[in-house]
Amino acid sequence: MSLALLIEQLLNGLQLGVMLFLMAAGLTLIFGVMGLINLAHGSLYMVGAFACAIVAAATGSFWIGLAASLVAAAAAGAIVEVTVIRRLYDRDHLDQVLATFALILVFSEGTRWVFGSFPLYLDIPPLLQGAVPLPGGGQYQLYRLAIIGVGIAVAIGLYLLISRTRLGMRIRAGESDREMIAALGVDIKTLYTVVFALGAALAGLAGALVGALQSVQVGMGEPVLILAFVVIVIGGIGSIKGALFGAILVGVVDTMGRVLLPQALSLMLPPSQAGLVGGALASMLIYIVMALILAFRPSGLFGAQS
Amino acid sequence: MAEPVLTIRELEKSFGALKATDGVSIDLMPGEIHALIGPNGAGKSTLIHQVSGSIKPDRGTIHFLGQDMAGLDVAARARFGLARSFQTSSLAQEFSALRNVMLAVQAKQGSSLRVFRPVMRDRSLIEPALAILERVGLAGRAHVPAAELSHGERRQLEIAIALALEPKAFLLDEPMAGMGPEGSKVLTGFLDDLRHEAPILLVEHDMDAVFALADRISVLVYGRIIASGTVEEIRNDPEVRRAYLGDAA
């Protein structure tokens, strides 16, 4: 395999990882602060993608669409938090799983009702069309590089938000001691809504960004949601650092596995079989990695060990 | 002289910089109540957890009936004959008092993988469990779910469960906690008899009860045993008075 192809695949893995981080950061934040497991996070991703596609089509500007995706996902998140989610904080995980599973059905069917089953398409903005040359020959899509950039910016932004700002201080306090923060006079209900909306906005951003690479359609959030869960479970639920590490790990392992496993197996097996076995193994690879990690560290890599 | 039932030697456990258990050695002799006292945060609960197996010590050994307990988990130690009660009641909340005790009887019989006979028709479980509830004075409340029992009744139920295990030693973690003076008095009388069935390692804050019951007392401060002896010796130990009993003299 050429160096250029290797670098290209590595970048693809990084791009997938960054996108997963946008999803996983919100999920893990919501779990860390409110103790809630939110299956409907993928629906917020879908909301972001639809908002971006529709507004971009109406205004002709991807950028206005992108802003709309943030607003729409944050608003959807806030509404869901106030109407449903906040009743679930004191419930067990089973109730949370079921209620948010129900929300997926409502979101998916509701969206299908309004926008139909046909996928929408979202173009890459002119500014980011084109490609950049890679070392060792080959080219790489500028837009995908931009996604990586956005992901890094969000990671830094989240770090600063949580370590340097008042809101971040409250989030950290909320993670360690809910009663304490209430005693400090912080309005805990508002804090929870803000955190949920923040997570939703990140999911919406991810949906909008990916919307330009794939088609925008109902159900697009589900595969991503499950990958994002794998990410936060590997990283340790509640840990943003774990989410970042897990996201990059999952993104790179998944992408590289699909390229490298069939090739590696072709050293041992006839080509047709190598492709078959390699492909099957590659599609299972991140789940195998996750099972291995949890078998040895039942609370994930950066999770609090009980 | 008789062999100790429980031998703890040079036990150490740290949480980060905090030494919760610092070179603790304790013997529990047959037929005795050995009380473990000390101010809050002295490491009494941590010590009980290490003996019962829910926390792993960093160093040191625990022998029970001559057997090294290292590597045995909570359930295995319980099967070996080490019964503990909890500081805050730990019960199967939806089960009745009777079923809580029946669970212990069934554990003692070692038959938890039987899948056919209904337990509520199983006299070999119900009869011993009822007898024990009778003994702790809970027979009238046998069919009340644990969640609906009063605080004192739950403490009694904890003791009943420990009894049902017919243990070779009891680890009782503040059995009097939250009981009124009347309840404490009854329980004190009960424990007084219990020592003849199996020795008791007793963690307790109620000094009246400790002084009334204990054959020996060990005083734990900052994870270390600063004194160990009879009730009289401990009462008159100047270091104990200074460090713990708050005596200015």
Place this chain on the structure above:
Amino acid sequence: MKATGAREIIANATIALLLLAVPLAASAMGEPFYVTLATRITILALAAAGLNIALGLGGLVSFGHAAFFGLGGYAAGIMAAHAFNAEPFFLGLDSTTSMPVIWLVAIVTCGLVALPIGAISLRTSGVYFIMITLAFAQMIYYFANSWPAYGGQDGLPIFIRNTFPGVNTAQPLPFFLLCYAALLLALLMFWSLRNSRFGAALQAARQNSVRVSAVGIAPFNVRLVAFVISAMVTGLAGALFADLNRFVSPSMLSWHMSGELIVLIVLGGIGRLFGPVAGAMLFVLLEHFLGGVTERWQLFLGLILLGVVLFARGGLLGMIAGKARHG
């Protein structure tokens, strides 16, 4: 207390009789469609009854039971395919279309797969348990999707429904009766487990696992046994489901399926003997009648489910018979 117990028994008997009477009547009136609908209810109830052992009794929120449902389905599909092509199946043995053998293979396979999955997953708890069971199911799902030998993502048809000695399984009613008998057996087993010493330890471990270890019972062992039994029952349902549809595909293994199995139990009443049956009835009838009125029936299913979770936690049987109780 006694009254609520009696009401639950009446409700259970009504459900059991209704589920039997409707297809008998429908068959007599020449309406085989309703027999098929009742068969679907019965098989989904069986799958959920399996999960109810882990979830209802043990409190183990397995979000991956579709793995066992699908594996059971594939056992039926693969054996039927080999028998159809007259190829040897395994270790040179001839394949068969005989349901008892297929069921045995499905049950044993699911037990063997559930053992390592359970052993690893039960080291974790809470959200991690939910997620790791999901991950194992996804692993099998993607494997079935990408492995072309048995149809890959297109699935695998069963051209002729498998056979049962002395029963004409190609007819809807006899096949329904087979499924109904399997369901009753599974419910009898659930009842027996729940009331047994094993069930006492399992339920106590759900309520307070610290207490269970402190009396000397290792919760891990009890839970592992429950998880494996639970998987085997769900696997049997999968084999029947494949034969009902004469088709098996990776969608039987999908996480939606895992979610639906949990939904069935919660709709009906978690941990209750007939909870899965009541839930499956409600679910299939909603699917059928709402689905007849609107294509968007899942939207309403979502809203109903939300209502049950937020406001009616005992499910259907909880509303009829009140709070569950333990002797």
